[in-house]
Amino acid sequence: MTAREQEFLEYVQGGGQVETSDWMPDDYRAKLIKFIEMHGNSELMGVLPEREWILRAPTLQRKLALTAKVQDEVGHSQLIYRVVEDLGKPRAQCLEDLISGKSKFHNVFHYPTKTWGDVGVIAWLVDAAAIISQKALLKCSYAPYARIMKKICWEESFHILHGRDVILTMMNGTDEQRELVQEALDRWWGPLMQFHGNPIPAEEDPMFIWRIKSQGNGEARQQFLDGYVPQIWELGLTVPDSNLRKNDDDVWEFSEPDWDELKHVVTGHGPKTQERLDLRRTTRDETEWVRRAVLAEAA
Amino acid sequence: MIWEVFRQERKGQAFAHAGSVEAPDAEYADWYAREQFGRRGESVALWVVARENVHEIGEFVDELERNYHRVDGYPLKEKLKEARERAGTAAPADR
Numbered sequence: 001m002t003a004r005e006q007e008f009l010e011y012v013q014g015g016g017q018v019e020t021s022d023w024m025p026d027d028y029r030a031k032l033i034k035f036i037e038m039h040g041n042s043e044l045m046g047v048l049p050e051r052e053w054i055l056r057a058p059t060l061q062r063k064l065a066l067t068a069k070v071q072d073e074v075g076h077s078q079l080i081y082r083v084v085e086d087l088g089k090p091r092a093q094c095l096e097d098l099i100s101g102k103s104k105f106h107n108v109f110h111y112p113t114k115t116w117g118d119v120g121v122i123a124w125l126v127d128a129a130a131i132i133s134q135k136a137l138l139k140c141s142y143a144p145y146a147r148i149m150k151k152i153c154w155e156e157s158f159h160i161l162h163g164r165d166v167i168l169t170m171m172n173g174t175d176e177q178r179e180l181v182q183e184a185l186d187r188w189w190g191p192l193m194q195f196h197g198n199p200i201p202a203e204e205d206p207m208f209i210w211r212i213k214s215q216g217n218g219e220a221r222q223q224f225l226d227g228y229v230p231q232i233w234e235l236g237l238t239v240p241d242s243n244l245r246k247n248d249d250d251v252w253e254f255s256e257p258d259w260d261e262l263k264h265v266v267t268g269h270g271p272k273t274q275e276r277l278d279l280r281r282t283t284r285d286e287t288e289w290v291r292r293a294v295l296a297e298a299a
Numbered sequence: 300m301i302w303e304v305f306r307q308e309r310k311g312q313a314f315a316h317a318g319s320v321e322a323p324d325a326e327y328a329d330w331y332a333r334e335q336f337g338r339r340g341e342s343v344a345l346w347v348v349a350r351e352n353v354h355e356i357g358e359f360v361d362e363l364e365r366n367y368h369r370v371d372g373y374p375l376k377e378k379l380k381e382a383r384e385r386a387g388t389a390a391p392a393d394r
Contacts, residue, residue: 021355021357071334075334075335078320078321078331078335079318079335082301082318082319082320082321085301085321086319091321147316147318148318151317151318151336154341155339294323294327295323297323298322298323298324298327299323
């Protein structure tokens with residue numbers, strides 16, 4: 001590391017923030033692009049499991065709410081890809097790398113949404129897990145990303161509200177509805193526990209070293225458990241992990257998440273990975289004429 | 300083309316940078332800006348500016364040390380102490 005890079009590292013570790021036009025080490029820029037691009041990909045791919053339920057949502061109100069959520073998430077991906085673009089990687093290239101399988105997206109978006117219960121669990125708990133990671137980005141050393149996270153976190157909190165409303169409505173319904181929620185929770189618990197990543201110490205995590213994120217993976221998982229396990233329990237739901245408990249030091253203990261599954265899934269081998277990437281490819285081809293028309297009209 | 304969007308949260312407040320949108324012309328840029336930053340009543344007005352029209356000035360060199368423009372050009376504490384000693388008075392709070 002050169003003296004200038006060392007000085008930069010100390011600056012961000014001391015809480016300093018960086019703007020687009022500031023000098024930055026190549027490694028920092030590369031890490032930023034990788035991290036933020038994966039976030040953009042996840043926002044874009046994250047709408048697909050929910051999109052499948054727009055037409056099947058139980059009421060008109062739910063259809064509208066789900067449509068609005070999908071619009072929010074796509075909007076987030078647009079804002080996030082803009083941040084990546086200003087760092088040097090064009091949006092078209094991000095989309096290309098996404099559909100060719102070169103870049104990654106979050107594990108939770110590789111799984112099927114079997115029932116309306118899954119939609120509720122996604123909107124409530126997947127978004128809750130995501131907002132914990134996202135709140136840790138409000139202090140990101142790269143200021144343009146941190147600023148855009150303010151808007152995104154605000155909208156994500158709204159999604160959790162929507163998800164909780166879906167879940168509470170079902171829990172107050174019939175036994176069958178309650179079963180749907182429990183089954184969905186059983187399906188999603190594994191991926192949710194893997195969501196924050198393997199518990200590498202923050203000091204060894206390059207994303208923390210550069211202060212792209214402000215907390216370690218294990219810390220984020222603890223926060224998630226602390227915030228949401230009590231909310232799950234109070235509804236009479238069972239968390240499918242008999243080892244889950246809070247110990248005397250206020251630390252949650254749980255069964256080791258399946259890290260092999262996580263790796264397998266995010267490298268393109270999830271149950272729905274290929275189908276969803278295929279859909280992205282097809283949609284991109286089918287909407288090519290729209291982009292051409294828009295650009296021709298503007299020219 | 301990239302367009303920078305500034306957002307006013309309430310009447311009377313300063314416009315603050317909200318983010319940027321990509322759009323082929325000003326009309327599309329307006330619609331993208333509306334969707335991104337005004338959909339939930341979070342703004343009362345937006346400014347949409349082509350990025351090339353935003354000029355950034357990031358360096359403020361004060362070669363002549365013009366401290367008479369700044370608060371630190373007026374160190375009153377010591378002078379006031381001396382003045383009070385001359386007048387034989389105490390600070391208002393001590394009286």
